[in-house]
Ligand SMILES: O=C(CO)[C@H](O)[C@H](O)COP(=O)(O)O
């Protein structure tokens with residue numbers, strides 16, 4: 297089943313509650329929350345206190361994407377704030393196995409992400425421990441960038457490996473996803489689509505979510 301996870305990076309942060317409520321009304325399954333530390337990526341966004349404030353206002357599944365150097369240090373905070381799933385990067389400084397175990401100790405889902413320059417094989421040793429893999433289709437750090445088509449073989453390789461292992465893993469893609477690129481990634485094996493500018497940048501967000509879903513499902 298295809299899931300849509302609007303990235304709040306492109307929303308109007310002065311109206312965070314209503315922007316996120318709109319995503320529920322628009323039919324999205326998740327909210328993608330981008331956390332950047334100005335170190336792992338050259339941008340700063342938000343921390344666990346914002347997630348904690350938003351939690352009682354919205355019951356969508358909170359898909360938290362940590363683009364930070366030391367995710368292990370902050371897992372307890374983001375779990376306590378109400379995350380449903382925490383994604384961290386295989387390129388971070390934290391021990392991967394320990395960080396997955398810490399996330400799972402809170403009874404929430406764990407995902408591992410790969411930057412464009414990191415091969416698919418980097419996540420293979422952890423696949424049986426994970427709920428999801430996030431394949432970045434832009435360099436992490438900013439919304440509104442152009443989709444990198446050369447990430448398609450990486451999505452295919454991860455889907456193939458998961459199938460070989462008999463795992464029904466979610467594969468999420470993030471960066472430059474819109475109605476034009478969605479069929480390319482779902483055909484390759486992705487089933488969770490993150491979109492920031494392709495949803496929040498449109499005047500009719502419900503139509504944008506619907507268009508993205510229709511485009512993605514057309515190639516599933
Ligand atoms: O993780 C991210 C950036 O690092 C964002 O989730 C992503 O860029 C979404 O924005 P858009 O859909 O506009 O590309």
Ligand SMILES: [Fe+2]
Nearest residue numbers: 303330361470
């Ligand atoms: Fe993201």
